[in-house]
Amino acid sequence: MRVDLPHPWPESVAEAEVIQERLRPRVELTGPADFATVAGLDVHYHGDDALSAAVVVLDAATLSVVEQVVTHGQAAFPYVPGLFAFRELPALVEALRRLTVTPDLLVCDGYGLAHPRGFGLACHVGVLTGLPALGVGKTPFVGAYEQPRQERGAWTPLVLDGAVAGRAVRTRDGVKPVFVSQGHRLTLDTATDQVLRLTPRHRLPEPIRRADHLARHGG
DNA sequence: GCGACAG
DNA sequence: ATCTTGTCGC
Numbered sequence: 001m002r003v004d005l006p007h008p009w010p011e012s013v014a015e016a017e018v019i020q021e022r023l024r025p026r027v028e029l030t031g032p033a034d035f036a037t038v039a040g041l042d043v044h045y046h047g048d049d050a051l052s053a054a055v056v057v058l059d060a061a062t063l064s065v066v067e068q069v070v071t072h073g074q075a076a077f078p079y080v081p082g083l084f085a086f087r088e089l090p091a092l093v094e095a096l097r098r099l100t101v102t103p104d105l106l107v108c109d110g111y112g113l114a115h116p117r118g119f120g121l122a123c124h125v126g127v128l129t130g131l132p133a134l135g136v137g138k139t140p141f142v143g144a145y146e147q148p149r150q151e152r153g154a155w156t157p158l159v160l161d162g163a164v165a166g167r168a169v170r171t172r173d174g175v176k177p178v179f180v181s182q183g184h185r186l187t188l189d190t191a192t193d194q195v196l197r198l199t200p201r202h203r204l205p206e207p208i209r210r211a212d213h214l215a216r217h218g219g
Numbered sequence: 220g221c222g223a224c225a226g
Numbered sequence: 227a228t229c230t231t232g233t234c235g236c
Contacts, residue, residue, distance in 0.1 A: 043226075045227045079227080081224040088226075110225045120225070141225045179225085226227055 001102040003093050003129050009076065009086075016083045020119040026127045027119070031185030032104075035060050035132070038198060039103035040207025041095075041125065043088045044215035049075040053091035054215035056207060057103045063198070063206050070214055071095045081141075084110060085121040089128075096129065105186070105194065106133040107207045111141055112183035114158055114166035126184020133183030134191040135166075136205060140179060150174050153196060167192055171199040178203065 007023075010016035039057045046052070051073060057066040071094045077086035112122030112135035122135030143160035145168040152173050158166040158181070166181030169192055180195050182188055198205035204212075 043227085045226080051227090079226070081226090084225050115225080135225085137225055139225070 001096055001099045001129070003096050005090065005093055005128065009090075013080060013083065016077065016080075016086050017117065020083075020117050020124075023124065023127050024117065024119045027113070027123050027183075028185045029113075029182055030187055031132050031190070033186070033190045033193070035104035035194070037066055037101065037103045038105045038107060038194070038207050039096075039099075040107045040205065040209070040211035041092055042109045042208055042211035042215050043091060044212070045075070051075055051088070051091055052215045052218070053088060053095045054211040054219075055092070055095040055099060056210040056214055057099065057101055058207050058210065060104075060198075063200070065210065067099060067101055068210070068214055068219055069095045069098045070219055071098065082116045085124040088121070089124060092125065093128065103131065106131055106183070107194075107198065107205055108133060108135045108183060109208050109212070111135045111137045111166070111179065112181040114141065114143055114160060114179065114181035116142060118165070120181065120183075122181065122183025130185075132185040134186060134194065135181045135183050136195060136208060137179035137181075138204070140168075148177055155180075155192060164188070169195055171196065171205075172203050175203045
């Protein structure tokens with residue numbers, strides 16, 4: 001698929017923050033609710049900066065693999081909470097570029113709107129591709145939330161600066177919730193619904209599990 | 220001021 | 227993220 005990195009790569013924290021502030025207004029919080037194909041994105045780190053980026057496209061109805069790509073590269077920025085996207089974006093974009101199909105939804109390993117400047121990895125990937133995107137975080141990062149009920153499907157709002165920025169969602173009975181937030185071109189209801197339907201069995205959505213496995217063990 | 224802080 | 231065994235439960 002077609003993707004570009006239309007901004008100079010930041011060389012400082014200040015530059016990276018400026019890019020986030022500049023791109024944030026481009027995020028759209030409404031869009032389609034149904035998707036034929038869904039891609040999971042993940043990165044695995046080897047040494048200091050060596051990494052593998054994986055994208056796995058699934059048929060949304062059957063969860064069978066349509067196409068998958070792994071690329072190898074280097075982290076493009078030091079790890080700074082809030083600027084996480086700048087580490088992995090070049091490798092992820094390269095992997096997306098090598099896809100022969102264009103997925104209808106991108107499921108990212110990390111946060112979207114639930115971010116100190118409202119522009120996490122899922123927003124950044126969504127704005128660059130123009131595709132609907134959502135973020136799934138495994139640990140709390142920003143915001144306050146109440147513990148959702150123990151049953152799969154239960155959720156509570158994730159509140160940041162007095163506004164709802166995402167949801168803590170129980171994807172399986174009795175397991176720790178995951179943190180869902182909008183990335184681009186979809187509502188929070190749609191993001192929650194998609195995460196639940198893409199997680200029939202485990203804690204994390206199938207696209208992310210597949211991408212994680214591919215980045216770790218290759219394909 | 221200090222600590223905590225997606226992956 | 228990664229360094230790491232066994233154990234409990236579906």
